[in-house]
Amino acid sequence: MTPWKPSVVCTQIDSVVDALEHLQDNACENSDTRADAGILLRNILTYNFLVLLPFWRSVLQTINRIQKKLQDPKMNFRDAADDILGLKEIMRTRGEQFCVDAMQDGMKKCEE
Numbered sequence: 001m002t003p004w005k006p007s008v009v010c011t012q013i014d015s016v017v018d019a020l021e022h023l024q025d026n027a028c029e030n031s032d033t034r035a036d037a038g039i040l041l042r043n044i045l046t047y048n049f050l051v052l053l054p055f056w057r058s059v060l061q062t063i064n065r066i067q068k069k070l071q072d073p074k075m076n077f078r079d080a081a082d083d084i085l086g087l088k089e090i091m092r093t094r095g096e097q098f099c100v101d102a103m104q105d106g107m108k109k110c111e112e
Contacts, residue, residue: 020038
């Protein structure tokens with residue numbers, strides 16, 4: 001399985017937007033490509049997307065760390081259960097902060 005890096009999408013969002021704008025405006029692209037790029041671009045540039053992107057980055061980074069450990073063949077079921085309980089505790093104790101941070105990051109991105 002290829003490791004997924006949740007922060008890549010967040011750090012490269014400007015490049016994604018630039019690429020979609022290029023596809024949407026490029027007369028050399030067919031009409032379907034231009035239309036699809038425009039639809040995707042409009043959806044990416046929404047408040048909801050820009051706020052949820054950093055939220056999911058935070059959540060998925062935590063899940064990704066645990067997933068990597070769970071894929072280790074030396075991992076036993078007790079350790080796996082402890083990691084999953086740890087994730088539950090992280091979400092319980094830091095879930096609200098994930099939301100606050102996501103709102104702040106999303107608002108900042110919207111202002112840009």
